[in-house]
Amino acid sequence: MIINSRFFNRSELMGFVALAAVLFVILPLTLDVFRLNLVAKYLTYAFVALGLVLCWGYGGILSLGQGVFFGLGGYCMAMFLKLEASSVENTKIQSTPGIPDFMDWNQITSLPLFWQPFHSLTFTILAIVLVPGLFALIIGTAMFKRRVGGTYFAIITQAVAAILTILIVGQQGYTGGINGMTDLRTLKGWDIRPDHAKIILYFVEVVLLFACIGIAQFIRLTKLGRILVAMREQEDRVRFSGYSVANFKIFAFCMAAVFAAIGGAMFALNVGFMSPSFVGIVPSIEMVIYTAVGGRMSIFGAIWGAILVNFAKTSLSESFPQLWLFGLGALFIAVVLAFPNGLSGLWGDYVQPRIDRLFASRKSKAGWKDNSVADGAPAE
Amino acid sequence: MSDEANKGLLSPLRRKLLMGMAAVPAITMLPKASFAQAPATSAVNTTGLAVTDTEVTVGILHSATGTMAISETGSIEAEKLAIEQINAMGGVLGRKIKFIQEDGASDWPTFAEKAKKLLVNDKVAAIMGCWTSASRKAVLPVMEQYNGMLYYPTFYEGLEQSKNVIYTGQEATQQILAGLNWIAKEKGAKSFFFIGSDYIWPRTSNKIARKHVENVLKGKVVGEEYYALGSTQFNSVINKIKLTKPDVIFTDVVGGSNVAFYKQLKAAGIDLAKQPLLTISVTEDEIDGIGGENIAGAYACMKYFQSLDNPNNKAFVPAFKKMWGEKTVIGDVTQAAYLGPWLWKLTVEKAGSFDVDKIAAASPGVEFKGAPEGYVRIHENHHLWSKTRVGRAKLDGQFELIYETADLVEPDPFPKGYQ
Numbered sequence: 198m199i200i201n202s203r204f205f206n207r208s209e210l211m212g213f214v215a216l217a218a219v220l221f222v223i224l225p226l227t228l229d230v231f232r233l234n235l236v237a238k239y240l241t242y243a244f245v246a247l248g249l250v251l252c253w254g255y256g257g258i259l260s261l262g263q264g265v266f267f268g269l270g271g272y273c274m275a276m277f278l279k280l281e282a283s284s285v286e287n288t289k290i291q292s293t294p295g296i297p298d299f300m301d302w303n304q305i306t307s308l309p310l311f312w313q314p315f316h317s318l319t320f321t322i323l324a325i326v327l328v329p330g331l332f333a334l335i336i337g338t339a340m341f342k343r344r345v346g347g348t349y350f351a352i353i354t355q356a357v358a359a360i361l362t363i364l365i366v367g368q369q370g371y372t373g374g375i376n377g378m379t380d381l382r383t384l385k386g387w388d389i390r391p392d393h394a395k396i397i398l399y400f401v402e403v404v405l406l407f408a409c410i411g412i413a414q415f416i417r418l419t420k421l422g423r424i425l426v427a428m429r430e431q432e433d434r435v436r437f438s439g440y441s442v443a444n445f446k447i448f449a450f451c452m453a454a455v456f457a458a459i460g461g462a463m464f465a466l467n468v469g470f471m472s473p474s475f476v477g478i479v480p481s482i483e484m485v486i487y488t489a490v491g492g493r494m495s496i497f498g499a500i501w502g503a504i505l506v507n508f509a510k511t512s513l514s515e516s517f518p519q520l521w522l523f524g525l526g527a528l529f530i531a532v533v534l535a536f537p538n539g540l541s542g543l544w545g546d547y548v549q550p551r552i553d554r555l556f557a558s559r560k561s562k563a564g565w566k567d568n569s570v571a572d573g574a575p576a577e
Numbered sequence: 578m579s580d581e582a583n584k585g586l587l588s589p590l591r592r593k594l595l596m597g598m599a600a601v602p603a604i605t606m607l608p609k610a611s612f613a614q615a616p617a618t619s620a621v622n623t624t625g626l627a628v629t630d631t632e633v634t635v636g637i638l639h640s641a642t643g644t645m646a647i648s649e650t651g652s653i654e655a656e657k658l659a660i661e662q663i664n665a666m667g668g669v670l671g672r673k674i675k676f677i678q679e680d681g682a683s684d685w686p687t688f689a690e691k692a693k694k695l696l697v698n699d700k701v702a703a704i705m706g707c708w709t710s711a712s713r714k715a716v717l718p719v720m721e722q723y724n725g726m727l728y729y730p731t732f733y734e735g736l737e738q739s740k741n742v743i744y745t746g747q748e749a750t751q752q753i754l755a756g757l758n759w760i761a762k763e764k765g766a767k768s769f770f771f772i773g774s775d776y777i778w779p780r781t782s783n784k785i786a787r788k789h790v791e792n793v794l795k796g797k798v799v800g801e802e803y804y805a806l807g808s809t810q811f812n813s814v815i816n817k818i819k820l821t822k823p824d825v826i827f828t829d830v831v832g833g834s835n836v837a838f839y840k841q842l843k844a845a846g847i848d849l850a851k852q853p854l855l856t857i858s859v860t861e862d863e864i865d866g867i868g869g870e871n872i873a874g875a876y877a878c879m880k881y882f883q884s885l886d887n888p889n890n891k892a893f894v895p896a897f898k899k900m901w902g903e904k905t906v907i908g909d910v911t912q913a914a915y916l917g918p919w920l921w922k923l924t925v926e927k928a929g930s931f932d933v934d935k936i937a938a939a940s941p942g943v944e945f946k947g948a949p950e951g952y953v954r955i956h957e958n959h960h961l962w963s964k965t966r967v968g969r970a971k972l973d974g975q976f977e978l979i980y981e982t983a984d985l986v987e988p989d990p991f992p993k994g995y996q
Contacts, residue, residue, distance in 0.1 A: 231697045235690070292996050302736060302777055304784070366805065367775065375776045375806065376711040377685060380718045390722055470686050470715060514687075515694070518680035519641045 212497035230392040237399045237467040239507035244460030246488045246499035248453030254493035256449035257429030262354030266329040268476030270458025275471035277321040278381035303370030325462045333454035337447035362477040377472025498541025615671025627700040633672040636695035638706030643683025649708045652914035656705045659918035669922045685715040692716040696723040702931045705917040728917030734781035735990040740937045744960045746913040748990045755965035756878030766824035767796040775803040779829040785995045809837035815845045826854040839871040849874035860908030869974040881912040881950040882968045882976040893949040960988030
C-alpha cells in the first residue's frame with residue numbers, strides 16, 4: 198500500500214499509524230492470548246463499521262440489516278469448517294456418520310445439495326464475498342431503482358434481518374437452528390483452536406482489516422467518493438446533473454455488505470462458532486451503534502468505536518454481571534447526546550487542533566484541513 | 578438408610594446452627610480425609626487451578642440478563658445456597674469455596690467467551706452453569722479444549738456425553754418414557770397430540786416420545802406442531818386439538834410462550850380436568866407466570882417438585898426461601914442446579930484432588946444422599962440415576978405428586994431404538 202500525502206492527509210496518517218501501532222505491536226505484546234482473541238472478535242465488527250462508514254457516513258444510506266451480511270459471510274465460513282469437523286471418523290456415533298451433528302439430530306440422512314460445494318475452500322472464499330454481495334445487489338436494485346430510500350430503506354433492511362433469522366432458526370436441520378454451528382475445529386487440517394493458531398488468525402485479520410481500510414480510503418478519494426457525499430447532501434441535484442443515483446447507492450451498499458461478510462467469516466474462524474444471534478435485528482442495530490459511537494464520518498473513528506464499545510461490553514459484564522446492560526445503555530446515550538459525531542468528532546474538535554497548533558508552530562503552514570465535507574455535516 | 582443423619586444436615590435453618598451441626602452429617606457424608614488436616618495444595622492441585630491453602634475458586638455461568646434470566650436466576654440462587662452450605666460445613670478438602678459469577682446474557686457465544694475466561698484467566702476448578710441446550714453446545718468445545726469441568730442442571734435432549742460435563746438434570750428418556758407409560762396405563766390413552774417450541778430439545782423429545790407411543794404403547798400420534806420460541810398465537814393448533822380429540826396433549830412449549838398457550842387453551846373451553854395434558858416443560862417457575870388457575874389439572878413429568886415430602890426437601894425448601902425470600906418457588910432445574918456444587922464437593926473428596934482428570938474419573942458412583950429429590954448417583958455416562966415423577970398442577974401453583982417410579986431410572990443419552 199502506498200502511503201503518501203495524497204492518499205492520507207496528515208490527521209488520517211496519524212490515525213493510520215496509531216491504529217497500526219496498537220494492533221500490530223502494542224496489543225500483541227501486552228495481552229495474553231485469551232484477551233488477544235477477544236480483540237480479534239471485536240475487530241470482526243470493525244469490518245462492519247468500516248462498511249457502514251462508506252454506506253451510511255458517506256453515502257447517507259442507513260442500513261439496519263448489516264447483521265444479514267455478517268451472518269451470510271460467517272455462515273459460509275462456518276459451513277466449510279463444520280463439514281471438515283464432521284468427518285466420518287469424528288461422527289461415528291451418529292446414525293448417519295459424515296454429516297454435521299445437527300443434521301443427524303434432525304433426522305436428515307444425507308448432506309443437502311447446497312452444502313456440497315462447501316467442501317471446497319476456494320468455493321467457500323468466493324462465496325463469502327459473492328453471496329452477500331449478490332444478495333445486497335438484489336436488495337439494492339429492488340429498492341434504489343424504485344427510489345426507496347431513507348427511513349423506508351432502513352425498515353426494509355431490518356425486515357430482511359428478521360426474515361433471515363426466522364429462516365435460519367426454522368430450518369434447523371440445514372442450518373443448526375438457534376444453536377448455530379458449534380465445535381468448528383480445523384481449516385484444511387490446521388487446528389484453529391490452540392493458542393498459536395489464535396495469534397496467527399489475529400494477524401491475518403489485522404492485515405485484512407488494513408487492506409479493507411485501504412480500499413475504503415481509495416473509494417473515498419476517487420470521484421466516486423465525492424459523488425457519494427454529494428448524494429448524501431443533495432440527492433436530487435446529483436440526479437439532475439446526469440448521474441444515476443441508484444447505481445452509486447447500490448455500489449456503496451454492496452461494498453458495505455462485502456466488508457461485513459469478511460468480518461463475519463473472520464468471526465467464525467476466530468470464535469469457532471456461528472449462530473443466528475449475529476444475524477437478527479438487535480446485533481444489526483448494535484453494529485450501527487458502534488459506528489455512531491466511533492463517528493460515522495471517519496474510517497478510523499468507526500473502527501475505534503467497534504473496538505471500544507465491545508471492550509466496554511466485555512469489561513462491564515465481567516465486573517457487574519447483573520447491571521452491565523444499563524451501564525452500556527447509559528454510555529451510548531451519553532456519547533450520542535454529547536458528541537453527535539462520535540469519538541472522532543470529539544477528537545477533531547478538541548485534540549486535533551492542539552496537535553496542529555503544535556506542528557504549525559514548528560513548521561510553516563501545512564494545510565491539514567481538506568476534509569470540509571466531514572465537518573459541518575448535519576447529524577441525522 | 579441414614580435418614581437421621583440427613584435430617585441433621587438439612588434441618589437447621591440458621592447458619593450458625595448449621596455450622597454447629599456440621600459434624601453430624603459429616604459422619605455419613607464425608608470420607609475420612611476431610612477430618613484430617615487439609616492436604617497440601619501441591620498434592621491436590623497438580624494442574625495449576627485456582628486452589629490455595631484456604632480457598633478454591635469455582636465459576637457460576639448463567640444468564641443474569643436477557644430473556645433467559647427469568648429461568649436461570651433460580652439456578653444461580655440454588656448454586657449460591659449450596660456453596661454457602663458447603664462452606665458452613667468446612668468447605669472442600671479444608672478449603673472454602675469462592676465463586677466468580679459471569680453473565681452469559683442469554684447469548685450463546687457470550688457463554689463460550691465467559692467459559693473460556695473462567696477456565697483460562699481465572700483457572701476455576703469447576704463451572705456450575707448453562708441452561709439452554711444452545712448455551713451448552715457453545716460451551717462444550719471450550720470445556721473440552723481447556724479441560725474444565727461443567728455441572729449442567731437442565732433436563733435436556735440427550736445425544737451427548739462428555740468427560741468434561743456432569744449432567745445433573747434428566748436426559749430425554751428419563752423424563753419422558755415413565756410419564757408416557759403412566760398416562761397410557763392410568764388414562765387408557767391411545768392417541769397423542771404433540772406441541773413444542775421449535776428447537777432441538779422439543780424436537781428430539783418428541784421424536785423419542787413418538788417412537789415410544791408407536792412402538793411400545795401401540796398408540797397413535799394424531800398431530801405434531803412446532804412454534805417459534807416466544808410465539809404467542811396458539812389458536813390454530815387449539816382448533817386442531819378440538820378436531821382430532823386426542824386422549825392426551827403432550828407439550829414441550831418453553832418459556833414465555835406457555836403463558837399464552839395455557840390461557841388460550843382455557844379460553845377455548847378445553848378443561849384440563851377432563852382433557853389430560855402432559856407437559857415436560859412446565860415447572861413451578863413457569864406456573865408463576867402462567868397462573869395456577871390457567872393450568873390447574875395439567876400433569877407434569879419431572880424428577881422434582883417443590884411439594885415433595887421427604888426430609889431432605891423439608892430442610893431444603895425453607896433454607897432456600899430464607900436465603901432468597903418467601904415468595905420464590907423452586908422448580909425442577911433449580912433443584913438440579915443445587916446438586917452441582919454438592920456432587921462436585923463429594924467427587925473432589927472421593928478423588929482426593931481438584932484435578933479435572935481425576936474428578937472426571939472419580940465421578941461414576943458418587944452418590945448424594947442429601948438431594949432434595951431424594952437420592953442420586955452419578956452413572957458411568959456422567960448423567961444421574963434419578964426417579965421420574967408425575968405431578969398434577971394445583972390452583973396455588975404447586976404440584977401434587979401423583980406417581981413416582983419405584984426405582985431410580987437409568988440415564989440413557991443414546992437410546993437404542995429411539996433415534
